[in-house]
Each structure stands twice: as structure tokens, then as C-alpha cells.
Amino acid sequence: MSKVRFLEVTSEEVGQRLDNFLLKHLRKVPKMLVYRIIRKGEVRVNKGRAQPSQRLVLGDLVRVPPVAMAESGEVVTPPKTQQDKIEGLILYEDDDLLVINKPSGMAVHGGSGVSWGLVELVRNLREDARRVELVHRLDRDTSGAIILAKKMSALRSLHEQIRQDQVEKRYVTLLAGQWPKAKQKVDLPLLKNTLRSGERMVEVSPDGKPCLSYFFLQQQFKDAALMEVKLVTGRTHQIRVHARAQGCPVIGDEKYGFDEVNKLFKEWGMARLALHAKRLVFKQPSTQQTIEIEAPLFGDFTRIIKRLEQEGD
Structure with missing residues (x-):
């Protein structure tokens, strides 16, 4: 003790x-x-x-x-298989930072019942990344591009870019139903609550913090919409709650979505949240050069899109 x-x-x-x-x-x-x-x-x-x-x-x-x-002997070391997996998902790396295409289902760090996460994996993977820190976060069930800083100077620089709205974040998502064609700007304040069970829930509320998202329709299928989303603010569950407020929750969302829709897509092979951080644009902390990152969709996501396209034929 x-x-x-x-x-x-x-x-x-x-x-x-x-x-x-x-x-x-x-x-x-x-x-x-x-x-x-x-x-x-x-x-x-x-x-x-x-x-x-x-x-x-x-x-x-x-x-x-x-x-x-x-x-x-109790110190947890992430499995070697997972370290090898993450090695193959590094999208960009230099002396200051890494960008990784995080799989859905992987926590960004250990805690709250999870013994290890992405941060612990990277710390075990790289000698020069023993002190690596998250620059921003993704929900455990969200896949896609995430930045980790190797140095505190890089972390401070990237945090300042985020505060100054100089980091562009774009997501790809599949939403249930028919998206209202004329709707792009969703400007609804969100309030975060914690239930007695400890679960976090977010709702649209005039007492909440300002939140702004832009939804761009890419393909409208019979009962689903493929969207690109640009975040202006970055609140907890922002895309998920803004989408649900339009009557079109994210497919696979067990917290805010439709059970029957989720069940159907799970049978089709999409057994997770259909939300992917696709694109990041930011300034490299040391050189100030613009870095543009595109994170490829994982196989389950691309297969579902192909099936939806075939269903419409």
C-alpha cells in the first residue's frame, strides 16, 4: 500500500x-x-x-x-496477436505521433473493466512511444483514424489545433431509414447524463452544450442511408444523438438505435456500430506541414454497403 x-x-x-x-x-x-x-x-x-x-x-x-x-506479475501486457494486428493498422508515423485505424470493439485505453486498450498496445509496440498519449478519443465501438502523440510538445500542439478548430474530422456512417434530403446542418445542444448504473446517456436539451454537425448524403438505399459527417464540435455521442434526432439512428447503435434494424444488420454481418472515422486533416506539430489521413473502411462495412447496393438492383 x-x-x-x-x-x-x-x-x-x-x-x-x-x-x-x-x-x-x-x-x-x-x-x-x-x-x-x-x-x-x-x-x-x-x-x-x-x-x-x-x-x-x-x-x-x-x-x-x-x-x-x-x-x-500482475501487470497486464496486451496479447502479442493484438500488437501485431495494430502494427498492420498504422496509417502514419513520425517522431512526434502515430495515426492508427482503430478497429471497432477496441477501447482506446484500459480502465472501467478493460485491462488494456489501444494506448497500452502502442506503448508495448514502440520503444519511442512508452509515454504515448491520446490526442482525441473514439468510442469503443467506433472504428477509424485516431491520433496518438509520442511527445508532450506534440500533444500540446495538437490539442491547441483542436481548440482552434484547425483539425478536420470526417466520418462515414450507415443510418437507418430515409434521410431528409434537404437536411445537412444539425445544430442541437447536447446534455450528458450518467445513469445510476454508471452508463452515459446523451440527449438533446436546451440546457446542453452547443453541438454542430454536417451530414452529407452519399447514397440512399431502400431502408438505409450512407452518410459522410463533418464534426464542428466534438461532444460525447454527438453523431449518434444528432442522427437519432432526425429519426435515422446509426445502424448497430444499441444505445440510441432501433432493435429490429440492428438485429437485421447483425444477421447480414454488421454486428457493430456502423460509424467510422474516415478522414483527419491537421498540422504536423514540428514542421507545420498539412497532414491528410484517409482510414480505409473495414471489411464488414464494405460488405454491407455492397449488399445494400445489390438489394437496390
């Missing part, structure tokens, strides 16, 4: 999320325990309670309570 510690945020740690900061300093502590002590309010930032997603600033004082350390 460790003792109470007070950790001061250094210049190299500015901009880190609280959970990532703790996971770095508590490497021998089970990840589920790290998230539990944050949730219970045992971790304090400048004497106040904090959320896992809180960004730290220079000089913040983080109180870390006594926690049980894992034995060395």
Missing part, C-alpha cells in the same frame, strides 16, 4: 488528462482502481474533486490517496 502523495504538474505534463497523468505515475496500480479513486473523489486537484477528463495546467497539485500496488 502506498502513502498519500502530492504531485505537482510539470511543464512536460501540461494539457494531460487527469486519468492519463495518474496512469503514468501509478503504473503498478490496476487501471480499474485508478478510475475508482477518481470517481470516489479520493483524488484531488488543488484540493477539489476532479473528473478523469480534466486537463491539467502548470503547477496543479494532485493529491493521490494510498493505493494498493499490483505485484509485478
